Amino acid sequence: MRLLVYGMQSSGATAFAQVLAQRPGCVALVDIPNNYAAPRVTTPLDFIAKVVVTTAYPLAVHVERFRPDKIVLLLRDPRDTYASLRTKAYRHHAGLMDEKFQLLEQVFGARDQFVAVIHYEDLVARDPAVISALARLGWPIAEEYFQFRRSYDELLGSLWAAEPSLQEEMDIVFGNARGGELTARFRDKPWDAALEAQVDALCPSLLAHYRARRRAAGSP
Numbered sequence: 001m002r003l004l005v006y007g008m009q010s011s012g013a014t015a016f017a018q019v020l021a022q023r024p025g026c027v028a029l030v031d032i033p034n035n036y037a038a039p040r041v042t043t044p045l046d047f048i049a050k051v052v053v054t055t056a057y058p059l060a061v062h063v064e065r066f067r068p069d070k071i072v073l074l075l076r077d078p079r080d081t082y083a084s085l086r087t088k089a090y091r092h093h094a095g096l097m098d099e100k101f102q103l104l105e106q107v108f109g110a111r112d113q114f115v116a117v118i119h120y121e122d123l124v125a126r127d128p129a130v131i132s133a134l135a136r137l138g139w140p141i142a143e144e145y146f147q148f149r150r151s152y153d154e155l156l157g158s159l160w161a162a163e164p165s166l167q168e169e170m171d172i173v174f175g176n177a178r179g180g181e182l183t184a185r186f187r188d189k190p191w192d193a194a195l196e197a198q199v200d201a202l203c204p205s206l207l208a209h210y211r212a213r214r215r216a217a218g219s220p
Contacts, residue, residue, distance in 0.1 A: 007074035055095030
């Protein structure tokens with residue numbers, strides 16, 4: 001199976017892809033840089049690739065090239081995403097930052113096109129619903145996958161063995177996934193009323209979705 005993960009920069013999508021990349025024997029591109037489209041590949045091995053929301057490369061371009069069997073959308077509270085991304089030097093690469101959040105709003109509105117929608121917050125909480133959703137789509141995960149036991153060297157080695165041409169055709173990065181396991185340590189970011197108002201102007205439906213989630217969970 002070829003599985004494509006689509007998410008916003010600073011959303012935790014790389015960490016999600018790294019969890020999925022723990023599947024034994026699979027090939028992984030856990031973070032395709034924002035200035036590249038997903039590659040055309042030929043290996044019959046299970047392959048996980050992650051791409052980000054940009055104005056430079058629409059999702060359709062990644063799909064046409066990578067030819068995934070299934071596409072998963074990774075969401076995170078846009079306030080946390082905005083607070084994180086605005087500190088990054090690459091925030092305006094492949095599209096201005098605010099333009100990308102406006103595009104994210106459109107993606108959220110069309111979320112029914114994805115085989116699954118995973119919330120980053122549920123992922124780091126090890127929500128059983130996430131485990132069940134991934135099992136249903138044919139990419140089951142186990143608790144040990146959250147420990148990131150497949151090293152970067154192992155992931156690169158399997159990638160080069162399966163698709164050696166990629167060494168010359170694109171840069172390989174591992175995003176901001178940190179530490180030896182996935183935890184909730186980096187989940188919550190500081191944001192204030194001004195940031196919330198900006199996010200509300202850019203992606204109101206997604207923000208309303210997250211406000212409803214927080215109310216349901218009893219959070220402010």
